Amino acid sequence: xxxxxxxxGELIALKAALYRKLSDGTETYSAHIATHLTIxxxxxxxxxxxxxxxxxxxxxxxxxxxxxxxxxxxxxFFEKDKGLSRSTKKLAAAQSIVVDQLEFRQAIVxxxxxxxxxxxxxxxxxxxxxxxxMDGVQGLLRDMGASLFLAPSPEAAWHxxxxxxxxxxxxxxxxxxxxxFISTYVLDWIKEGQVSRNxxxxxxxxxxxxxxxxxxxxxxxxxxxAGARGIVLDNINxxxxxxxxxxxxxxxxxxxxxxxxxxxxxxxxxxxxxxxxK
Numbered sequence: 001x002x003x004x005x006x007x008x009g010e011l012i013a014l015k016a017a018l019y020r021k022l023s024d025g026t027e028t029y030s031a032h033i034a035t036h037l038t039i040x041x042x043x044x045x046x047x048x049x050x051x052x053x054x055x056x057x058x059x060x061x062x063x064x065x066x067x068x069x070x071x072x073x074x075x076x077f078f079e080k081d082k083g084l085s086r087s088t089k090k091l092a093a094a095q096s097i098v099v100d101q102l103e104f105r106q107a108i109v110x111x112x113x114x115x116x117x118x119x120x121x122x123x124x125x126x127x128x129x130x131x132x133x134m135d136g137v138q139g140l141l142r143d144m145g146a147s148l149f150l151a152p153s154p155e156a157a158w159h160x161x162x163x164x165x166x167x168x169x170x171x172x173x174x175x176x177x178x179x180x181f182i183s184t185y186v187l188d189w190i191k192e193g194q195v196s197r198n199x200x201x202x203x204x205x206x207x208x209x210x211x212x213x214x215x216x217x218x219x220x221x222x223x224x225x226a227g228a229r230g231i232v233l234d235n236i237n238x239x240x241x242x243x244x245x246x247x248x249x250x251x252x253x254x255x256x257x258x259x260x261x262x263x264x265x266x267x268x269x270x271x272x273x274x275x276x277x278k
């Protein structure tokens with residue numbers, strides 16, 4: 001979904017969201033993930049505030065306008081302390097929209113620590129992932145606490161993971177059994193004209209430090225070839241802190257808040273998301 005605001009033919013504001021199906025194993029839900037909201041910075045403050053108020057409406061929950069889309073969930077990501085405002089929550093309550101928030105802790109990879117542990121690991125083999133591995137990946141997600149999937153079918157999951165920019169998808173096996181998975185992509189951050197290349201791991205699965213370290217060591221090699229500074233993990237809430245530290249994952253101050261708005265109470269939502277899937 002893309003909504004634009006024009007003044008005298010010129011685009012001055014834009015809002016975009018991606019459609020995704022969700023599944024909890026029995027029920028399927030429709031969802032939109034907000035990806036962009038931008039307003040021309042040269043506009044006066046009053047106009048920018050008016051545009052922000054207009055575009056902040058829940059256009060993906062089918063409530064106010066003829067161009068709204070009826071969806072079960074609306075999901076957006078904010079930097080910590082920049083989540084849903086009190087006025088937004090009040091408006092949602094007036095529209096009978098359920099609101100919840102989930103904090104995502106982020107981490108970087110300590111390359112030396114991960115590689116050192118990986119060198120001592122025996123019995124774990126890492127190989128490129130295939131489409132046929134996606135059933136196993138969803139099994140790993142369930143084992144680690146996920147009960148709601150933004151890519152509800154193996155085909156959708158593979159399409160998402162494998163089509164990311166410069167995607168790297170790896171599986172860890174022990175005795176021919178899948179025990180871990182990692183999916184990464186390359187992201188260039190541009191600030192003041194300077195490009196900083198990083199690899200983003202949107203998901204890493206594995207219950208043991210050995211398995212995670214092996215995956216990270218191989219992902220670090222791929223990141224090095226891509227010219228990236230390092231690897232950032234979107235969310236490690238679902239990984240035990242001790243396991244994360246041993247594998248070489250280091251928490252960083254940056255945290256994200258996932259805001260969830262739904263047309264009805266869905267008890268399976270909060271705590272069911274492990275990864276930020278776009």
